[in-house]
Amino acid sequence: MNATTSLDRRFFLRVILPLFGLIALLLVGALAGVLMLSSKQNHLAIEFQQRTAKNALRHFADELASIAAGMAARDETASHVIDNFDGQWLASHLPLEKFDSFFFVLGPDDRTLFSRIDGKLVATEARGVLPPTFAQMIARWRAGRISDTVTQLIAVDGTPVLFAITGIHAVAEGGKPADGGYILALGRRVDRASLKLISDSFMLPNLNYEPSFGQITDGPGRLRLMSQDGTMGDALVWDPILPGDEIIKAIGPGLVLVFAAYLVLTVVVLTFARRAARQISVSEERALHDPLTGLPNRLLLLDRMKRQLDPRRGEDARAAVFYLDLDGFKEVNDSAGHAAGDAVLMGVARRLREFCRAEDTVARLGGDEFVMVIETDDRRVAEARAEAVLAALSSPYHHNDHSLCVGVSIGVAMAPEHSLDVAALLHKADAALYAAKQSGKGQVRFYRKNVEHAGGQLAVIAAAGI
Numbered sequence: 001m002n003a004t005t006s007l008d009r010r011f012f013l014r015v016i017l018p019l020f021g022l023i024a025l026l027l028v029g030a031l032a033g034v035l036m037l038s039s040k041q042n043h044l045a046i047e048f049q050q051r052t053a054k055n056a057l058r059h060f061a062d063e064l065a066s067i068a069a070g071m072a073a074r075d076e077t078a079s080h081v082i083d084n085f086d087g088q089w090l091a092s093h094l095p096l097e098k099f100d101s102f103f104f105v106l107g108p109d110d111r112t113l114f115s116r117i118d119g120k121l122v123a124t125e126a127r128g129v130l131p132p133t134f135a136q137m138i139a140r141w142r143a144g145r146i147s148d149t150v151t152q153l154i155a156v157d158g159t160p161v162l163f164a165i166t167g168i169h170a171v172a173e174g175g176k177p178a179d180g181g182y183i184l185a186l187g188r189r190v191d192r193a194s195l196k197l198i199s200d201s202f203m204l205p206n207l208n209y210e211p212s213f214g215q216i217t218d219g220p221g222r223l224r225l226m227s228q229d230g231t232m233g234d235a236l237v238w239d240p241i242l243p244g245d246e247i248i249k250a251i252g253p254g255l256v257l258v259f260a261a262y263l264v265l266t267v268v269v270l271t272f273a274r275r276a277a278r279q280i281s282v283s284e285e286r287a288l289h290d291p292l293t294g295l296p297n298r299l300l301l302l303d304r305m306k307r308q309l310d311p312r313r314g315e316d317a318r319a320a321v322f323y324l325d326l327d328g329f330k331e332v333n334d335s336a337g338h339a340a341g342d343a344v345l346m347g348v349a350r351r352l353r354e355f356c357r358a359e360d361t362v363a364r365l366g367g368d369e370f371v372m373v374i375e376t377d378d379r380r381v382a383e384a385r386a387e388a389v390l391a392a393l394s395s396p397y398h399h400n401d402h403s404l405c406v407g408v409s410i411g412v413a414m415a416p417e418h419s420l421d422v423a424a425l426l427h428k429a430d431a432a433l434y435a436a437k438q439s440g441k442g443q444v445r446f447y448r449k450n451v452e453h454a455g456g457q458l459a460v461i462a463a464a465g466i
Helices: 003-072 075-083 087-093 132-142 192-202 243-288 298-308 311-316 329-336 338-355 377-393 422-438
Strands: 099-104 112-115 149-156 157-168 182-189 208-210 224-225 234-237 321-325 361-366 369-374 398-399 402-404 405-416 445-447 449-453 457-462
Touching: 003 149, 003 157, 003 182, 003 192, 075 087, 075 182, 075 338, 087 099, 087 112, 099 157, 132 149, 132 157, 132 182, 157 377, 243 298, 243 398, 298 321, 298 361, 298 369, 298 422, 311 377, 321 377, 329 338, 329 402, 329 405, 338 369, 338 377, 338 402, 369 377, 377 405, 377 445, 405 422, 422 445
Parallel strands: 405 445
Antiparallel strands: 099 112, 099 182, 149 157, 157 182, 208 234, 224 234, 321 369, 321 405, 361 369, 398 402, 449 457
16 A cells, blocks of 8 residues: 555544534434424423413313303202202293203202203213213212312213313302202213314414323323323324424425435545545655655655654664665666666666565655665674675566666664764765775675875774675
C-alpha cells in the first residue's frame, strides 16, 4: 500500500466516516425530535379530548339532574307522592321532554310506584326493565342525602341512557336523612341525535357509545365509564384528533426532502474534499519523492533520519548510513543516452526497494547518488548489508535489448558511533564514499577520522577500511 492510498484511508477514517456519523446522528436526532414532538402533541390532545368528553357528559348530566331535582323538590310533588299517592296527578303535572324515555317513582322499599317508558304509562318494576347498575345507583343515593342527585350513564338494551336519581321531599325537608325516602328517577336516551349534538358541540368526531360486553379496552379516543361497583363499564368512543400526526404529515415530506438534499450536498462536498485531499497528498508525495525513481528525496530522508536519531529514543537512536554513488554511470549516459541512464537509475531504485526491509529508508539525493539508512549500530551487520547491496547493484541492467553495466561505491557512517547529528552523519558517509572512490571504486569504506596537516590547514579525510 503506497503513501497516497494510506493517506486516503486515514482521510476516510478520520474525516469522512466521522462526518457521516455526525450527519447520521443529526438525522436520527431530528427524526427522534419530530417523533417525540408528535407523540407529545398527540398525548396532550388525547388528554384534552378525554377531559372534553367528561365535561360534555357532566354538562348533560347536570342538566338532567337539574330537571329531576326541580320536579322532586316541589311541595306539590311531595304532597301527591308522600302524603297521598296520585299517579294521575304525576302523569299530568310532571310532563317530560321528548328525549326523556324513562320516568319512575320508587317507594322507601324501592318498589316502583309509577312507571312511564317512552311516553307511555306502564305497570312494571323499574328493576325489571333496567340492568343491575340501576339498583347500584339507588344504593349509592340512599347512602347519601335526600337532597343529593346521582347521575349515571347506563346501557339499556345496548343503548346508553343517562339517569338522574333524586329524593322526593317538601322544600322544608330537604336536609333530612335518606332513610325512608321516596325516589324520582329520570332517564334520557343518548341516541344518535344526542351523540351528534355532543360531537358537534365539543369537537369529538364520530362520537359513539360502546358497550363493554365484559371486555375492557383502552386506547386513544376512548373514555371508559366507571360502573357503580367500581368495575370498568362501557365507553364513549370517537375518532381522536391527533395534531402530532398532522405535524408529521405536514412537515414530514419537507423534512425528507431537506434531509435528502443535505445528504446529496454532503456526498458532493465530501467527494470534492476527498479529491482535494488526494490532490494535496499527491502534491505532498511529489514534493517529498524523486520524480524519476519514486524514492524519497533529500527532504523526506532528513525528516526520517531526524526521527530515527532523536535522542529521546535512547538506545533505539541508532543507524547505519550508506552513501552510494554509481561507478561508470557517466559513460552510460554518454554512450547510450539519457534514456538508458534513466533506465539504470530506475533499475537501481527497484533493486534497492527489493533489498531493503520495511523499516529501512532508501532515498535518491540527485544524479547517481543514493542513501540507504538501516536501523543498526552493529558494524558487522552493516558491513554484511553493504556487501550485499554492492553485489546486488553490480549486475548488468537492460534497456532496449542492450546490457548496461555500472558499479557502485559505498561510504558508511554509524550512529551513535560517529554522530547523532543528521547533517554530520551524511557528511561523514560522503567522506567515506570519497575514500572508497579514491581507493579503486566498487568498494565499501567505513568512516574513520584521520587528522593531517597540509599547507597549514587542518584536513579531515576518510580512510581505510572495513
